[in-house]
Every structure is written in C-alpha cells, then in structure tokens.
Amino acid sequence: MSSPTELGPSPLAQGDLQISVAEARARIAARLSPIGGVERLALAEALGRVLAEDVISPIDVPAHDNSAMDGFAFRGVELLPEGDSRFRVAGAVMAGDAAPPAVAPGECLRIMTGAVMPPGLDTVVPLELCREEGGVLSVPAGSLRPGENRRRQGEDLARGRPALARGRVLRPADLGLAASLGLTELPVIPKLKVALFSTGNELRDAGQPLDAGCIYDSNRHSLAAALRRLGVVEVIDLGLVRDEPAALQATLERALREADVVLTSGGVSMGDADYTRDLLTRHGEVAFWKVAMRPGRPFAFGSLRRPTGDGPAWLFALPGNPVAALVTFYAFAQEALWQLAGASRAPAPRLQARSATAIRKRPGRTEFQRALVEPAADGSGWQVRPTGSQGAGILRSMSEANALLVLGHEQGSVAAGEMVEVWLFDGLV
Structure with a gap:
C-alpha cells in the first residue's frame, strides 16, 4: 500500500489549484491499492462481497455426460x-x-x-x-x-480449472456455481471500515428540536445508505461534529484509530469556520481541494497518518450541500472504495441519450444534472430531461431523478435533440 508521503506536496501549498474531474479520478486511482486480508463466509452470507482468492473447481461440471x-x-x-x-x-x-x-x-x-x-x-x-x-x-x-x-462431462467447468476469479464481486449466480461444486463457504476480503461524519454548527439530527437558523442533517443518512449498498463497507457513524477545533480533532483521531477511510461532508470550502482544512493538512497529505465541476467544486482527497503506524487512512472530504455530497460520492468515492476493497468490478455503465431540452453550459467544468431517462414518445430510443431545480442543496430533484446527466469539461451548451452522456442510478447505487 502507498505511504502518505507518496502523494507528494499538496497543490494547496501553491494556491488551491482547481483540477478537472478526469484528472481527479486519475489521481485517486493511481494512489490506491486493496486493503487485503481474508475471511471465510458461508455462501448465504457472501452475496456482494469481494472474492479474496481464485476458486478452483474440485470436480467436473457436469460430472458425467x-x-x-x-x-x-x-x-x-x-x-x-x-x-x-x-x-x-x-x-x-x-x-x-x-x-x-x-x-x-x-x-x-x-x-x-x-x-x-x-x-x-x-x-x-x-x-x-x-x-x-x-x-x-x-x-x-x-x-x-x-x-x-x-x-459432456466437464463441459461447463473442468476439474482443476478456475471457477471464480479473485476480485469478483459475488452475485447470485456465483453462489449457485459455488454450491454446484459442493462448496459451503468462500474466501472474501474483509469489509472496508469507513468513518463517516458531518460538520457544521447549524446541523441537527432528525428528531431533535430545530433551532432558529438550523437544518436537519441529511448527508449522513444518504451517504451511509450509499456506502452500505456497496456491500463491502462497514460504516462507522461518528455523528455530527461542530466546526470547532477540539471537536474536529477528537473526531478525526477516533476515525484514524478505527477506519480505513474517512468520509466527511462539509468544512472543506473557504468559509471562516472551516477548520477541517487546517486539521487535515496537519494529519497527512491532501492531494487536491477543488475540482472543476458543478455541483461539488470543494472536494478533497488525500491520505492521513494513522496512530498505529499502519498504512494510511484515505480521506474523501465531500461538500456540505446535500446534492453535491452525493454527486462527488458517485463521481469519486464509490469507484475508489471498490478499488480499496479489491474488486475487479467494471465501471458503472455510461450511456448516451437524446436531450429533451436545451441546456445552458459553459466550457471549463464538468456538470452533473439530476435527470430522468425515459423512452422517447416517438419510439426513437431513450431521451433524458433534467428534474426540477438544479441547486446543490435541493435534494428533492435528486430523489425524483433516475440518472445523472453529465456534460463534459470542454462541452458547451446543449441543443434539444443532441446526444448527451448519462449515468444511470441503477448502475451507480
């Protein structure tokens, strides 16, 4: 596994440079390696887990003509x-x-x-x-x-041949295949431990009284659900943390003792109360702080030193706005977590659909719009249209969407009828 110092000096030291989505994804992928380890699980418990070793068939399948x-x-x-x-x-x-x-x-x-x-x-x-x-x-x-x-005997699978490859995310058919070989358990990679917390003095937990000027925290709930749906993550929910140095320090120290990954929302922008930035740079190397995207521009990634002296804990500091937090999770953190979990999983599908409306956009950043993909009324294929307001804090339009409409870094405005890229939520979540 890479050491914290292998990230090199943070661009922050040279003035908060902003990088593209593609560069951010490439930098993240280049620095990560699987956490490793093996545990054995009964077939009934192995669905969605990552196979730690090749499974070699002990028999011919079928066993006879x-x-x-x-x-x-x-x-x-x-x-x-x-x-x-x-x-x-x-x-x-x-x-x-x-x-x-x-x-x-x-x-x-x-x-x-x-x-x-x-x-x-x-x-x-x-x-x-x-x-x-x-x-x-x-x-x-x-x-x-x-x-x-x-x-014929051995037509499906011959004795001594690989049946399932290391790194495979186990699906229902894989468990059936393992059972057909007479196996009762499989070796899997242990779950990643991800420490999750939200920062902000204005946040309250659902069920608490809502003081004047405060809002309920939605990010931990949506992000925890996104993490659990991966099937390879154990979520350590560290709750709400005030924008105060002592509280942030104590929470981060606990996260570094217990987790492989630290996932935060809020506290990485340029606000006066954003102590998170200073705290993170004292505990490790932050590769970048800003990405040329909308929503989600204030996003940080890097490595943090663990007190145990083991390999680094990896940091994903997401924006505080609810939609921006989810978009940056899907754009950066999700594939990185699969990589850390040792999965050889293919990237989520990226499809093309016809835009039902004209969309204004300026080159120089990637834009992610909440959208609905549906069959075109004239039967000509799939079309996509934005769902409601695209403000970074409006979670309702994310809930109503079934995809992200993605406009690339160099792309300009889109005319109605033009083909655009979409990321289906079924492929993401």
Missing part, C-alpha cells in the same frame, strides 16, 4: 439420411440413476433431462421431434444431427 432435455437416447450413427429412423424402446433412465442400462444396436432409452447418458449412446431426440407407438420410436430424417442434445 448427460441429457440436455427430455427425450430418447440412441447411437447417432444409426440415424438414416432418408426416411424415418426406427428404434426399439428398451427402457428408461431417470435423472439420479447411477448405472443406466446398456442397450443393443437398434435400441433406444427414454431419458430425462440431466440423466446420465447410457454406455455407447450419444444423441438425444426431444420428445416434440419424434413419435413413439407400440414401443417403437420413429425419428424423421433431418430432425437432428448425431451428438445433439448431449452435455
């Missing part, structure tokens, strides 16, 4: 090129029968899906392609080729 469907099994060489091929039905073989009977030339067996192929038989005709009368099977010429509808 078997029928791919219900029908009749016979020797493919006995199919006639013209007219009906006829076979005497000599019995039946069911799925689970250990020793199917042998048959003589010109004979066949009724067979069920998954049943072991009898010795010497290599072809199965589906029930709907043949007829049986008086114990005689008739197969029309050209209805199938020799060898069809037989699954």
Whole structure:
C-alpha cells in the first residue's frame, strides 16, 4: 500500500489549484491499492462481497455426460439420411440413476433431462421431434444431427480449472456455481471500515428540536445508505461534529484509530469556520481541494497518518450541500472504495441519450444534472430531461431523478435533440 508521503506536496501549498474531474479520478486511482486480508463466509452470507482468492473447481461440471432435455437416447450413427429412423424402446433412465442400462444396436432409452447418458449412446431426440407407438420410436430424417442434445462431462467447468476469479464481486449466480461444486463457504476480503461524519454548527439530527437558523442533517443518512449498498463497507457513524477545533480533532483521531477511510461532508470550502482544512493538512497529505465541476467544486482527497503506524487512512472530504455530497460520492468515492476493497468490478455503465431540452453550459467544468431517462414518445430510443431545480442543496430533484446527466469539461451548451452522456442510478447505487 502507498505511504502518505507518496502523494507528494499538496497543490494547496501553491494556491488551491482547481483540477478537472478526469484528472481527479486519475489521481485517486493511481494512489490506491486493496486493503487485503481474508475471511471465510458461508455462501448465504457472501452475496456482494469481494472474492479474496481464485476458486478452483474440485470436480467436473457436469460430472458425467448427460441429457440436455427430455427425450430418447440412441447411437447417432444409426440415424438414416432418408426416411424415418426406427428404434426399439428398451427402457428408461431417470435423472439420479447411477448405472443406466446398456442397450443393443437398434435400441433406444427414454431419458430425462440431466440423466446420465447410457454406455455407447450419444444423441438425444426431444420428445416434440419424434413419435413413439407400440414401443417403437420413429425419428424423421433431418430432425437432428448425431451428438445433439448431449452435455459432456466437464463441459461447463473442468476439474482443476478456475471457477471464480479473485476480485469478483459475488452475485447470485456465483453462489449457485459455488454450491454446484459442493462448496459451503468462500474466501472474501474483509469489509472496508469507513468513518463517516458531518460538520457544521447549524446541523441537527432528525428528531431533535430545530433551532432558529438550523437544518436537519441529511448527508449522513444518504451517504451511509450509499456506502452500505456497496456491500463491502462497514460504516462507522461518528455523528455530527461542530466546526470547532477540539471537536474536529477528537473526531478525526477516533476515525484514524478505527477506519480505513474517512468520509466527511462539509468544512472543506473557504468559509471562516472551516477548520477541517487546517486539521487535515496537519494529519497527512491532501492531494487536491477543488475540482472543476458543478455541483461539488470543494472536494478533497488525500491520505492521513494513522496512530498505529499502519498504512494510511484515505480521506474523501465531500461538500456540505446535500446534492453535491452525493454527486462527488458517485463521481469519486464509490469507484475508489471498490478499488480499496479489491474488486475487479467494471465501471458503472455510461450511456448516451437524446436531450429533451436545451441546456445552458459553459466550457471549463464538468456538470452533473439530476435527470430522468425515459423512452422517447416517438419510439426513437431513450431521451433524458433534467428534474426540477438544479441547486446543490435541493435534494428533492435528486430523489425524483433516475440518472445523472453529465456534460463534459470542454462541452458547451446543449441543443434539444443532441446526444448527451448519462449515468444511470441503477448502475451507480
């Protein structure tokens, strides 16, 4: 794992330079490596976790040649090129029968899906392609080729071959595959520990009296939910922290003792009460403080020294406005957390859709607009339109959206009907 000093000097020392979204993403990815470690979990508990080691198949799958469907099994060489091929039905073989009977030339067996192929038989005709009368099977010429509808031993997975690769985020089909190999547990990477807190004297927890000039804290709830939905994170909720040096210092020290990642919201702008900036620079190296984006310009990333002397705790300091906090989480923190968790997961899908409206935008920053993607009324594909007000503090329009409409750094205003990039929430959250 990288050490804190490998980040190099903070641009803050040279005057708070602003970098692009692409550069910020690249800087973050270049500095992170997985936390490592292994724990073993029962299959029922492993969904969504990251596989810590390759899983090697201990058996062939399938374990024997078997029928791919219900029908009749016979020797493919006995199919006639013209007219009906006829076979005497000599019995039946069911799925689970250990020793199917042998048959003589010109004979066949009724067979069920998954049943072991009898010795010497290599072809199965589906029930709907043949007829049986008086114990005689008739197969029309050209209805199938020799060898069809037989699954070969080891066809899906051969013994000794990798079944699941290290770094895979385990999905339902993966757990089924592991069970088909006779496995009862899997090695996974331990969950990342992420310390989460919000800063601001004006914040109150839901359920508390709302004093004059104060607001309820929504960020911890939305960010904690986004973290938990990843499936690879243990959230350490450190609550609300006042913009006071002693309170911030105590909270940060606890976070560095307990967590791999420190995720904050608020306190990274240029306000007079933003002590967080000074505190963070005393505890480590902050790679950058500003990103050319809207919303989310005041965003910080860096490494912080842990009192244990282990590798660094990674800092993601998000803006305080509710939408900006979520947008920067999706744009920067989410993929970084997958990387730290050791996942080889593909990036979230980026799609193209037709803008239903004209959108004003100036080059020189990336803009993320809350938007709704839906089928175009004329059936011409997908279209996207912004949802309501795009102010950084208006969470309702984020709740009503199903995607982020992303306008690139050098992109200017968009005309109605123009194709634009969208990040679907189903791919993000």
